[in-house]
Amino acid sequence: MNFDQILSAIGGFGKFQKILYIWICLPQVLLAFHMMVSIFTGATPSHRCQGSPSFEVWNQSLSAAHVSPNFSLVESACFYSDVNHTRLIPCGQGWVYNQETFQSTTVTEWDLVCDRAGLNTLGSSIYMFGLLVGSVAFGAMADRYGRRFVLLLSIALQTMFGVAAAFSPNFIVYVVLRFIVGATISGVIINAFVLGTEWTCTKRRMLAGIITDFAFGAGYMLLSGVAYLIRDWRKLQLAISAPGFLLIFYIWVVPHSARWLLANDRRAEAIALLRKAALVNGRVLPPAVQVEKCCIAGGERRTSKVVDLIQTPKMRKRTLILFYLWFVNMLVYYCLSLGVSRLGTDLYMTQFVFGLVEIPARSLVLITLPFSRRLSQSVFMALGGLACLLMLAVPADHPNALTAMAMVGKFGITASLAVIYVYTAEIFPTVLRQTGIGVSSMFARMGGVLAPVINMLHNVTPTTPLLIFGTSQLLGAAMALALPETANRPLPDSVEDAENWDLRRPPPTQEHLATCEAPGPDQQHLQHLAGQH
Incomplete structure (x- = not known):
């Protein structure tokens, strides 16, 4: 029997899989927080130089700059408006920020405006680069060390460095910590998704991606409410990061991928995990699978x-x-x-x-x-x-x-x-x-x-x-x-399977096993299937 047949036989989308989906969806809410929080923590409120006109006049000067030929200078230059014209001036006295919308942001704390505005953009780019690095590093690690290990590692690192970012003493430390958080986000996304996919039967495995996307969207919307209530960037950063500590129980509840265990010649562990999944789903593991040296596709190391x-x-x-x-x-x-x-x-x-x-x-x-x-x-x-x-x-x-x-x-x-x-x-x-x-x-x-x-x-x-x-x-x-x-x-479990895709056909007896909700077959029928394959 191949692995998809085994999954169907033990209930390919039963209670075991549904519980697993709860575990892989919860971190997605926190991911949305981290991905979108810079919209609020890195926002640039209206501001003026000490001794300059009011915020209203300052905003009018920025509007005038937007329609001028010097549009490209808006992010890197200081504009001052008087009665007759808008002109470029330095600001040596320090900045005053409008606090009607935000109590504080990284921009207001480290004065990332005028000639320093580019640093805010640079910080965002470095964060995106962290996502890129994490997608490669954690993807390769998971194929070598397993989906579960890298998922737990990513959640732990994301929580610790996310909390640390709330106490950053300067902008450089903040950017470095955000880079690490960005890398861990990629680790959580791809490992949670693949873990769900590899535990789900053929007809329902699309849920691994879509359901987690819904959880991400929920976090996206929830962040707006959290940010509305918390207008200080440090408190907001702490509020979105600290809940990750509550996921420490994942050490005991998140399973390995049985498919990955088989592909890496760890059959005994895979069979024990499949037996547990069958028990939770109210099914019986096929007897031919319950021996360590059973013939299951995808077992090469x-x-x-x-x-x-x-x-x-x-x-x-x-x-x-x-x-x-x-x-x-x-x-x-x-x-x-x-x-x-x-x-x-x-x-x-x-x-x-x-x-x-x-x-x-x-x-x-x-x-x-x-x-x-x-x-x-x-x-x-x-x-x-x-x-x-x-x-x-x-x-x-x-x-x-x-x-x-x-x-x-x-x-x-x-x-x-x-x-x-x-x-x-x-x-x-x-x-x-x-x-x-x-x-x-x-x-x-x-x-x-x-x-x-x-x-x-x-x-x-x-x-x-x-x-x-x-x-x-x-x-x-x-x-x-x-x-x-x-x-x-x-x-497909191996490169050969992928290359011979057109030649791979589901066996005739698999038709009733293709549906996740099919009634569990009796023991003699399972033995009959095992004998055929």
Whole structure:
């Protein structure tokens, strides 16, 4: 029996798996906190130089600077407005900040304005670089040391360094700590997702990605309320980090991936874990599996390397396509998010709506994925690309129409992101799954880092960013059609399985086992199945 048959036999989405999903969803709420908190902790409130005019006059001067040819200087220069003109002046007396919205931020504490405003942007870039480093490092570690170990390690490091960031004595220490937190976020995301995927039967494994996305969206919306109540950046940083200590019980409740244990020749541990899962689900582990030397696919011991992703022809083609899809998805997602951030005047309500709008996109994915991963990926990317191109036809004096079209694009790219997690995990074999997702995530982070640069082209020609977004997504939609269909197919365990995908057919007797909710077969039937395989 292969592993997917065993999962189905013991209840592929039973009580054991549902409890596991609770454990992998809870950290996603904290991830959303850490990912989005800089919107509040790093905000730049209205400010003025000591002895300068009031905040209102200062804000008018900034508005005047926005429409001047010196737009690019706004972030790095100091503007002063008097009765007749706006001019550039230094500020040697120190800064005074408007505290109506924020009691304090990293900007107000370390004066990251005027000639130091670039440091705030640099800090954000370093944080994104941490996400990139973590996606590679923790992905490779998980294939070697196991999903559970790296997940627990990432949560522990995220909590400790997140709390430490709240007590940073200076900006440099703060940036270093945020870099580490960013790296651990990638470790939690990819390991929680893969752990859920590898414990879920064929027809329900898409839930591993989508359900965790819903939890992330819930955290996205909840952060707005937390930040609204806590206006001091240090207290807010502490409030989003300290709850991680409550997850210490994960040491006792989060299981290993039995699939990973088998792929690494740790059969005794895998069988004991499968027996426990069967017991929790009210099933019986097939007798042929209960012996340590049972014949289960995917038991070869090997060390995975990044180069293994491109050594064979079919794996190479699929890997390169997936890398491109990840890059484009994240690039367009961040660019559109930055573009629609100007829709509302209330920062807290705007961020709440941004989290809310992603719920229907991910809900639609739940409906389409059971039919086809490949078509879902292609259609949602095409939707996002067409929406971006259609924005070129909307006049600039119709902001409501532009906003509506931008939201359609964000809807499409959000759904596409939900699909790509599931699709990638199903295409890469077990021995390379974590490494493949880690490197794919690295390309995604490259897209995130590049997004602000692409958005800056809007100052030169407003059509260029939209052309890039639209054409890149349409190209990705076409490339996705060259990938294999993975819906209702067993996961490949080795590179050979992936290369021979078209030759792999579910055995005839597996039909009734394909459904997670099928009644548990009796012992004689299990012995009959074991004898056939």
